[in-house]
Amino acid sequence: MKKERWIVVIAGIAVGIAALLLQKLGNPANMGFCIACFERDIAGALGLHSAAKVQYIRPEIVGIVLGAFGMSVARKEFRSMAGSSPAIRFVLGAVVMIGALVFLGCPLRMVLRLGGGDLNALTALVGFAIGVALGIVFLKKGFTLRRSYDTPKAEGTVLPLVLTGIFILFLAVPAVFRLSTEGPGSKHAPVLIALVIAIVVGALAQRARLCMVGGIRDMMLFRDAHLLWGFVAILATVLVGNLALGGFKLGFAAQPIAHSSHLWNLLGMVLVGWGSVLLGGCPLRQLVLAASGSGDATVTVFGMMAGAALAHNFSLAGGADSVNEAGALVVGGIGTNGKVAVLIGFAVLLVISLVHSRLKEE
Amino acid sequence: MIDARGLLCPMPVVMVQKEVKKSAPAALEVLVDNRCAVDNVSRFATNQGYAVQVEEQGADFLLKLSK
Numbered sequence: 001m002k003k004e005r006w007i008v009v010i011a012g013i014a015v016g017i018a019a020l021l022l023q024k025l026g027n028p029a030n031m032g033f034c035i036a037c038f039e040r041d042i043a044g045a046l047g048l049h050s051a052a053k054v055q056y057i058r059p060e061i062v063g064i065v066l067g068a069f070g071m072s073v074a075r076k077e078f079r080s081m082a083g084s085s086p087a088i089r090f091v092l093g094a095v096v097m098i099g100a101l102v103f104l105g106c107p108l109r110m111v112l113r114l115g116g117g118d119l120n121a122l123t124a125l126v127g128f129a130i131g132v133a134l135g136i137v138f139l140k141k142g143f144t145l146r147r148s149y150d151t152p153k154a155e156g157t158v159l160p161l162v163l164t165g166i167f168i169l170f171l172a173v174p175a176v177f178r179l180s181t182e183g184p185g186s187k188h189a190p191v192l193i194a195l196v197i198a199i200v201v202g203a204l205a206q207r208a209r210l211c212m213v214g215g216i217r218d219m220m221l222f223r224d225a226h227l228l229w230g231f232v233a234i235l236a237t238v239l240v241g242n243l244a245l246g247g248f249k250l251g252f253a254a255q256p257i258a259h260s261s262h263l264w265n266l267l268g269m270v271l272v273g274w275g276s277v278l279l280g281g282c283p284l285r286q287l288v289l290a291a292s293g294s295g296d297a298t299v300t301v302f303g304m305m306a307g308a309a310l311a312h313n314f315s316l317a318g319g320a321d322s323v324n325e326a327g328a329l330v331v332g333g334i335g336t337n338g339k340v341a342v343l344i345g346f347a348v349l350l351v352i353s354l355v356h357s358r359l360k361e362e
Numbered sequence: 363m364i365d366a367r368g369l370l371c372p373m374p375v376v377m378v379q380k381e382v383k384k385s386a387p388a389a390l391e392v393l394v395d396n397r398c399a400v401d402n403v404s405r406f407a408t409n410q411g412y413a414v415q416v417e418e419q420g421a422d423f424l425l426k427l428s429k
Contacts, residue, residue, distance in 0.1 A: 079421065081368065218372065
């Protein structure tokens with residue numbers, strides 16, 4: 001057991017260092033990794049949305065999946081399974097993505113932002129914890145998406161193969177994709193370095209079963225701090241790294257790719273916490289599960305990409321804070337569409353939670 | 363016996379927790395199909411004072427919990 005805890009801590013430290021490194025090498029600030037943002041960028045590069053500033057084939061997503069796939073095969077943990085309410089998972093993935101893009105980050109980026117001194121991530125963390133607690137209420141009421149079943153091996157290899165195919169095409173003929181020339185999508189570490197770093201992170205995340213929602217969930221549900229150690233290790237590493245490298249900037253206003261619209265930061269992450277508990281893991285964990293053979297997690301990832309497309313096609317995503325010509329702060333946030341989408345997201349999660357809790361009693 | 367095959371974490375642990383709370387059994391068998399569930403159920407059971415024995419059954423795992 002002791003060894004397992006060390007593995008989680010080491011994986012957390014490695015993720016933290018990798019994030020700092022990727023930021024130093026060109027990724028946007030406080031965005032060494034952001035599973036939601038990077039899947040959104042890939043969706044944009046594929047033309048699923050046309051927000052010109054957030055389109056890029058992020059090698060980090062490809063690398064995490066390939067690293068986790070390799071580790072799961074090496075440890076004989078790869079098992080192709082599917083059938084646990086895939087359509088519901090698709091919808092949940094989309095809702096989680098919309099919530100994440102309202103806040104401008106997945107739970108992993110929330111930790112990275114916190115480590116960079118962005119106090120909006122603290123607001124988000126409160127919302128995230130509330131969301132996790134809501135999810136747990138339904139887990140205790142018997143919520144389940146039902147079991148999955150063994151499938152032919154090909155099912156479990158879909159995400160690694162699809163991403164590898166897209167990535168090879170990106171290396172060979174980048175012009176077929178829509179790639180940002182300005183904005184966050186244009187800021188990235190060198191492709192192959194990012195890929196290699198992410199492969200290591202993916203392998204470690206699979207080995208340690210890192211999950212940003214799992215730490216808080218297991219603490220609330222079982223008083224088990226095991227996964228929370230990973231969460232804390234990432235935060236501590238990034239905090240120390242940012243302080244040492246001068247990337248630490250404490251405050252709410254005008255943080256990098258962030259807005260200080262507090263209520264919506266909070267509510268966006270309530271959606272993410274709640275939805276992730278229903279899915280059984282955060283967006284990072286979904287990638288790792290998909291790479292380990294889960295067809296259900298693969299569908300979730302596709303659902304997240306669809307959610308990202310909706311978020312940008314219907315202007316649901318948060319806009320960052322900015323400073324105008326007069327030097328005054330213009331608080332970003334979300335428009336009416338985004339607010340309505342968050343409320344619809346809550347309604348969707350509530351219905352799914354209730355319906356699937358009752359099913360258990362049949 | 364609890365059959366938690368096909369379920370992702372934390373469901374297998376939630377099922378074991380429910381059973382332990384309900385009847386505090388001296389012995390309990392849990393069938394799971396992935397390593398993650400083996401680790402998580404084992405950790406939970408150990409924290410609850412159970413000894414855990416893991417038997418591989420084909421591609422599945424039978425966990426024997428006893429006090």
